[in-house]
Amino acid sequence: MDLDAFVRDGYVAIRGAVDAGTVARCRELIWAAMEHRGVRRDDPGSWPPLVEGMDDLAGEPFAAAFLAPALAAGYDELIGPGRWERSVRPADLGETVVVRFAGDGDARPGGDLLLAEPAALAPLGQPPAEGIAETMPDALDPAAVQTNILFVDVTRTGHPVQEWRQRLAAQGVLVTMVAGRLRMLTHADVTAADIDTALTAWRKAAAELTGPTAGN
16 A cells, blocks of 8 residues: 555545445446435436435445455555444445536446546536645646645645634635645535635635735
């Protein structure tokens, strides 16, 4: 596992960790849960852009996927042996399983569903990155944003990362700290208005901590 990448990016992908048969069984259970919510496999007209909050997901395939040897080894390496729960609760699955249906621009053969992960949401991080870069051009490079995860380096401002975090939180924008940088996530259900709200908070924090916007 690339621990340096995890520290740098805030996530790490373990490709091929779960066998195709287990993935297929999980997919069937996800379809069943969505059908309970009116999303029918044979009716594309019932497919919304996004399905989340499926708190009734359960079954052996999910446990098998969660405890796949490659993933369990990864948990041990990242968290530590004996420091994570070897159980899968439906409520937890409902928070982590998000389904995005392919749109006109990225249709898949058969109109299959897509399980959303950071790499599948690549364009979503770019609009807020561009907005933050306009205010703080030294804090991040929008061209380097490849997923829905943003890292903003505020060390050159002379103010602690925690202070920036507190100023943003006061404006209703919650961020985390990873390796000395502020980490933000966008998602498929984040609207343009939500992004504007976050950018307004960044501009206000920058004005309070550095004076006029850094780009001036």
